[in-house]
Amino acid sequence: MARDTSSLQEAKMLLEVLKRIPLNRKISTTDLHQQLTAAGFELSRRTLQRYLKALSESDMGVQCDDKSKPFGYRRLLNSNDLDRVGLGADGALLLLLAREHLRYQMPPDLTNSLSYLFDAAENYMHTASGSSPEKRWLSKVRFVSGSLPLCPPMIRPSIFNKVSEGLFKQVKLDIVYFKSENEEEVQLRVSPLGLVQQDVRLYLVCCYEDTTQIRNLALHRIKKVELTSFIAEEPKGFDLQQYVDRSPFNYGNAQKVLLEMVFKNRQTALILRETPFNRMQKLEERRDGTFKLTVEVADTVLLTGWIEAWREKAGIISVKKTPIR
Incomplete structure (x- = not known):
């Protein structure tokens, strides 16, 4: 019975290896071993090499490219x-x-x-x-940004991969970062806390070594990154969603205000009912045909920009912001 169990486990492992061999492009033994390890499978490199040799010599549709080292493996697709x-x-x-x-x-x-x-x-x-x-x-589905369209900055795949790996494994990272304010590269050790995508930019939310102050580092400005063996330190009670929700991401800790806005355009009222600022927003139609919006929001440049962009189209009559203490 033990032998049957062992054979069954080996067959299952062969299937796990087989389904991770890509179609019509090569993968090395090292990359395949990393994928299996990340998925929680314990398999030595020597055993994996034995499995790959067996698969490439069978009729399982696996091809080995041994023209140069490291060898590459790919799966030949068939219609099934x-x-x-x-x-x-x-x-x-x-x-x-x-x-x-x-x-x-x-x-x-x-x-x-x-x-x-x-x-x-x-x-x-x-x-x-x-x-x-x-x-x-596939040619009929697109994403349209509500902000001014910009081309995304270049992020080196190796940088993104290592940052993601450090975040996934919860270890500290040694990075070389380009600081735009004084245009110089600095060496930092950080504890990664999360990744946040804002429009076309991607940010690493992290803490510097020996501090709980949270920073946002643009991934395209990270020039080099290495994983360390030290466990990342997370500030007590940190929650990425709460951090992002406190104020619009990357626009500072804005003052909360009670926004009261009176406007005339009915179409704008419909849009605000369909897509409110938040679930506590109040929107009422008044006797004179105008509309009054009342909502608690962060007073940021985004809010100012939104009001100015809609001032004429919405027929904005008045705007009042009362700080919330």
């Missing part, structure tokens, strides 16, 4: 691959949309562990008829 993983056209479409949305919001080790699904979905769309609804749908 999506059927094996239980995906249809709608699943392939959803996976490709999810991959783009999650690109900078999940640790690479986690998204890489799903690469076999992403590759299968991509191949499905590539081989689908040009007139298929799913293939055409």
Whole structure:
């Protein structure tokens, strides 16, 4: 019975290895071992090499590129691959949309562990008829920012990967950071607390060594990063969502105010009912046909910009801000 159990466990492990070998691109033994380790599987490199050799010499559709070292392995796709993983056209479409949305919001080790699904979905769309609804749908979905459109800054994949790994493993990071205020590079040791995406920018929320003061570091200004063996220190009671909610991210600790705004445009009232500032917002239509908005908000440049942008279209008559103590 013990032998049967051992054989079953080995078969399961072979399947885990197989599904992480990408389609039509190579992966090294080192990268594959890292993915398996991150997913919680205990497997030595020597055993993994033995499994890869067995898979590439069988009829499992695994090809080994041994022209140069390190060897690379890839899976050759056939028409039944999506059927094996239980995906249809709608699943392939959803996976490709999810991959783009999650690109900078999940640790690479986690998204890489799903690469076999992403590759299968991509191949499905590539081989689908040009007139298929799913293939055409990818060109019909876009994200439009409500702010002034800007090109995203360049973030080196190696930087993002190491920052994400440090955050995932909860260890301190040694970084070289470009400080824009005095235009110089500084060396810092930080405890990573979270990643926040604001429009096209991505920020590392962290604490400097020996301090609980929270900082926001732009990922595109990190020039070098190394993981340490020291456990990251998190300020007592820190919660990333609460930190972001305290005031609009990266605009300082703004004063809370009671905003009272009177305006004339009915369409603006509809928009504010559909997308309120918060759930405590009050909006009333007055006898003279005007509308009064009452809401507690942070008094930031974002709020000032919003009021000025809507002043003419909304027909704003008056704006009053009362500080909340």
